[in-house]
Every structure is written in C-alpha cells, then in structure tokens.
Amino acid sequence: MMPIILSMILILSLIFSILVVIQKRKNAGITGFKSALTSICFFLVPVTTLLAYWFNFMGLLNWSITVILLIVGGYCKKYIPVSKK
Numbered sequence: 001m002m003p004i005i006l007s008m009i010l011i012l013s014l015i016f017s018i019l020v021v022i023q024k025r026k027n028a029g030i031t032g033f034k035s036a037l038t039s040i041c042f043f044l045v046p047v048t049t050l051l052a053y054w055f056n057f058m059g060l061l062n063w064s065i066t067v068i069l070l071i072v073g074g075y076c077k078k079y080i081p082v083s084k085k
Helices: 002-028 034-054 060-079
Strands: none
C-alpha cells in the first residue's frame, strides 16, 4: 500500500511542478525547445525511475538512462536565457 501512495504523491508533485514551470516560462516570455530541454531532462529522471520501480527494472540500464539525462540536462543549461534584473 505504501509504494502506491508514494507513487501517487510523486506523480501529483511532478504534474504540479511541470505546470509551474510552464506558467513561469509563459510569464517570462521564454519560448523555444532548447531552453526547455533542461527541464524536460530533469522531469524525465523521476519518470524513468518510477517506471523502473513499477516494472522491476532497477539496474544498470536505469542508472545509465538517469545519468545520461542528468548530463544532457546540465549541458543544455547554457540555452536558458539570463534574466535582465
């Protein structure tokens, strides 16, 4: 019962944080795919881990995908526009 509750909390918080990021990008007037790539990669990390947990696929492939997503997300951080404040 506890893994189901924790999975639901993760899914709800992930949806909420995606909506917040979309709203902040819209308010700042930021467009483009490259600037959103960092957020996409960082949001795919918990999705990958959750799917691996659900389907009993915790292993080297899951860790490799997670590390690759973190590296790509960190690399694409340079495309995020700098605030003028």
